[in-house]
Amino acid sequence: MRRGESFEIECWTYLTNKYGSDLLNFKHHDTSDSTESDIEVVIKGRSKFFIEAKDSQAQSGQFVLMPDEENRVFIFSSLNKSESNTITDIIIEYMNLNFDKFNNAGTAGESINLDSRFFDKWIVGYYKNKGVRFVISKHKNMVILPIEKFAEYFNISATYRIKKSGSGDPAKKDINKLIAILSNRFGVSSRDINIVDKKVFVNINDGIDNNRFCEGKYTYYLSKTEINNTYRLKRLSNTRNMTVIFSIEIMLDQQPEDLEFFESVLLAESSKNFI
Known part of the structure; x- marks a missing residue:
């Protein structure tokens, strides 16, 4: 079992043991399908939202850029399951100014030295589009945070390199x-x-x-x-693509107000009457 998958199960077990009940269930999804997030929150038999499990050091989203060597620009690939947006345009514009360096990135990769706030905005938008409201990670202990506070808890960097596709x-x-x-x-x-x-x-x-x-x-x-x-x-998979990869490292312990907010959301959703 890969480390990331093992950590997802650890998070699923933690949430189930601490918050699970006859009415509140946590469903672990196989994350080889990148269109789904890791843990689904199911209340009274209804899907409410998702929780993304991120290890203390992990990757956090990616997209493929294809080099157009004739025109010396990078193109957002049709292979991507995410959509192009303002942030991908900013990253592409930066890489186009350094075309030769990034075009020769290889497996070692080249760092994308932009303000990490751009990376945070891409990550938050990406996971919100998958229905994610919270992230669970681990510093000294388990940490649960609203997706909007991602940059407060994680250092974020980005690299362009050859990456083999998943499973x-x-x-x-x-x-x-x-x-x-x-x-x-x-x-x-x-x-x-x-x-x-x-x-x-x-x-x-x-x-x-x-x-x-x-x-x-x-x-x-x-x-x-x-x-x-x-x-x-x-x-x-045998597929190898040149990919922008976002990497993260947790830097903050659990902030009490964020855990309280998570628990209040669970309570509020559990208290709703469904017809």
Whole structure:
């Protein structure tokens, strides 16, 4: 399990244990789908808002820029799941003035030395568009903050570099072949494998030593879920794009008024009468 996913489950467990009830539930989402946020707040069976889990050091959003070498400019890629906006335009304008440096950024990357307030505005807008109202992180202890106060809690930087895309579900046409590999490699039977909406879940009671294997041109891995002994099969992407990546580092402990605000929102939403 990757560190970020482990931390998401830690946050989900913390919220569930501290605030969960028969009426108030926290649902952990698989974040290989960047269109969804990490933790959904469900009150009386209705989705209310999302909480984004961010480790003490983490990435916090990204977008792909394609270099147009003939015209010496960077172009906001159609591959992006976010939309271009004023902040992306400011970043592109800055990078265009230093085209050669950024065009040769490679895997090491080049820092984007703009005022971090621009980065904060992009991050806040990005997560608000995904329905996020709060962020949960960890300094000395767990920290919960309104998304609008992101810059008060985190140092933010941005880099342009080559980035390999994330993971996703295996192709439907490959599932039978992959099930045979799982059976041979981990000794599981058909009753240990459950397929739900293209997601492949595997129950392995004895645990696993190596969760990765190659098949064809792809690498696959088993990602541990919050359910004991249950793993989800994922396929790593082979795509490599030049990407603006926002990185963050927490710098502030929990401010009491922000925790009180979070708890007041939970109370207010739980007290509403739904028809």
